Amino acid sequence: MQQIFQNVIINRQEINSIEFENENMEISLYPGGEQTFEILVTNYGSPTHIHLSVSEELKGQITFLRDNPYVLQKEYVSAVARIPQEGRVLTKGQIYITAGYGSRKKGFPVQLGKVDSKPQESSKDESYIWENEGDLKSQGFSTLPVMKNSRPKSGNANRRGGLFSSIRKGFTGNFSAFKGTRAHKNTGRNEKLLLNMAFGGLLLLIFSFFLYFILPSSLQFSVSFTQSLLFSIFFVTCMTYILLKIAEES
Numbered sequence: 001m002q003q004i005f006q007n008v009i010i011n012r013q014e015i016n017s018i019e020f021e022n023e024n025m026e027i028s029l030y031p032g033g034e035q036t037f038e039i040l041v042t043n044y045g046s047p048t049h050i051h052l053s054v055s056e057e058l059k060g061q062i063t064f065l066r067d068n069p070y071v072l073q074k075e076y077v078s079a080v081a082r083i084p085q086e087g088r089v090l091t092k093g094q095i096y097i098t099a100g101y102g103s104r105k106k107g108f109p110v111q112l113g114k115v116d117s118k119p120q121e122s123s124k125d126e127s128y129i130w131e132n133e134g135d136l137k138s139q140g141f142s143t144l145p146v147m148k149n150s151r152p153k154s155g156n157a158n159r160r161g162g163l164f165s166s167i168r169k170g171f172t173g174n175f176s177a178f179k180g181t182r183a184h185k186n187t188g189r190n191e192k193l194l195l196n197m198a199f200g201g202l203l204l205l206i207f208s209f210f211l212y213f214i215l216p217s218s219l220q221f222s223v224s225f226t227q228s229l230l231f232s233i234f235f236v237t238c239m240t241y242i243l244l245k246i247a248e249e250s
Contacts, residue, residue: 011045016100024109036084057093
């Protein structure tokens, strides 16, 4: 059975009088939610039509399945309340009852939605983190500082210096991408050797490629399709291995 949120009483005090059992109505919903409810209309006089409507704030959010019911003694009016996915979390407005064919109109306040408690939960989590940090500091533990990335300097000279520095570190086994705790634990001599071989093979292929175009035509060497295919496979293998290692350690 649907929940009754309001009881409207008409014709009890006088003809076309309108009374509300509850002073206001609250419908708890989150954006994207929907709820069906009922309004009970009790008539103490002659059978009559009434009209239900909402204020501008609630238009499109509260819909009556019958907005002009004929009330004998008791009549249940079903309605649907919904909040769009991108709608407001909390909306306040009025539901109006019109009796006597427009001669009498009265409304009661409606609150649609609820105050979101998620920010409070996040603040509790933050306070819990700060308390834990305070406990760690009191026990002699220190927190690691956050490293900020500095903006790289511009210029061809800096780019060339960075390239040669990366190549040199790759041959010595101290490439900066493999620093850190995980690199010290997992990188052994075999991995360093394979990495150096990959760098060496990559530089050798690049050097051969440029040498092919730099040498005069009398000294150029011919490359068959099979050799080109093998060089391509070797180049892709070296590049893939280097990129995978960098991605794994970063």
